Amino acid sequence: MTAFALLLICLALGWLIARYAHPPIGLAPAINWWLINIALPAMVLNLVPRLHFDAHMVYLIASQYLVFIAAWLLWAFVGQRLHWSRARIGALTLVTGLGNTSFIGYPLVEALRGQEGLALAVVADQGGCFVALAVGGGIVAASYSGQAVSARAIARRVLLFPAFISLMVSMLVGALGGWPPLLDSVLARIAGTLTPLALFSVGLRFKLHLGRDQLSPVALGLAFKLLLIPALVLGLGLVLGARGLPLTIAVLEAAMAPMISAAILADQYHLDPPVANTLLGIGTLLGFVTVPLWNLALP
Template sequence: MSALLLLFVCLVLGALVARFARPPAGIVQGLNWWVLNIALPALVLAMIPRVHFDRHTWFPVATMWVTFFGAWLLFALLGRALHWPRARIGALTLVCGLGNTSFMGYPMVEAMHGKPGLALAVVADQLGCFPLLAAGGIVVASLYSGRQPSAALVVRRIATFPAFIALLLGIAVGMAGGWPEALDHLFLQLGQTLTPLALFSVGLQFKLHLERDQLGALSTGLGWKLLLAPLAGWALGRALGVDGLTLSVGVLQAAMAPMISAAILADQYELEPRLANTVLGAGIVLSLVTVPLANALMGG
């Protein structure tokens, strides 16, 4: 409960500072730089060597793929039936197909399932959601904005992302027996800065703009991201005999709020930025209730 309270307090503090204080220019960029380039790689280096890879470790990764490609299929079909503009289909595919599996997923899963759950959450994020953002996200953004996706750009984004490099190193270290105690402690301490700084940054950027003509797309998008996607993941896991912590973490990561980076990508490619930010803001607020509820329904 105290860990979930920390999430809420950091998010609210960020929103209050953005509304009533005068934060220094560039604070969001600075916080995000630290989170993405220091805290997140450190957490990956600390967690990945602890992961016990078994025959079901693929499942949290698979739920990320189900969430992304399910969103793409759903919104492409709905868009054709409802005569949505291509930009709206692309925006919903990005923000409702990619979850906030690191900034919010890591602390929320850790709050509910401890370090073992966090280790699986890292696997889902780094082997599932991040490659989908770097590859699938660029392809979707390019296709629905009328641009040509570049294979070289996709490969470069993946190969140079610090957390991905940390993932490969962490797997190698885990196979070799793990880090020395001093290094392990150092990485954990650096990684612990991720939660408060990431959620404070989310709060600083929090926006909620509701327009009447966006309500249908908003409700449909969040219906997929917060309800149907985790249900699809749960059904897949049960059908294939996955249970316990692995099932819970895979479903919870599928249920996370929309990804901040996906909304930024939609903005960069001019895919209905107002809708993307509305879905992002509403999804963050609602997920603070729906994710713990999903965990409780699974017996967490």
């Protein structure tokens, strides 16, 4: 309950300060820089070395890539038909293709499915969503940002993306036995700044007064992220023979609200920030309702 309260309070605090306190103009970009370049890599470095994979987790991890690929294909098709800008297509791909499987996902899964479910949620998050963010997110952000970039430039941005570098280092460290306790504790403290600052940053930019042309992508994005893609993950999992708690956690992770880091990435690359941030804010609020409802429908 404390974790839920923290999420809502930080989101509300950012919104109230933006509305009534007149914060510095560069506050949100400065916070976002810290989150992408310091706090997010610290979380990867802190959590990934602890993971241990086995065969029953294959669909759990693969389903997170399915979500991202499905979003990319869908919005490329829909965006072309609706004459959206490339920036809008990129924003929808990032924000609906990547779920908030850690900051909101961890406390929600623990509350709904206990410690055993939480352990699987960490696997899905670190092995699935973080990799999709580091690799797929970097490619989408670069290619849809409106800049003329070559394949070499996109590859360079992906390889130099802080979360991707941290992921590679973390896998090596995990193979060598993990971090020394002191360094592990320091990384955990830095990573702990991610949740409150990220939601505060979202609150700073949270707006519900969208233009008429923005209502359609927001509504479609929410329907895809909270309703359609969890159903797809569930159906495909049943067809492929996935069962039990791993399938349940795969669906719950797919049903999570949009990822905060994805919205920050969209903002940094100027990929329709109003749509990205509104999708994130509304999706976060609705996720506290839709995820428990999905849980009731699962074994």
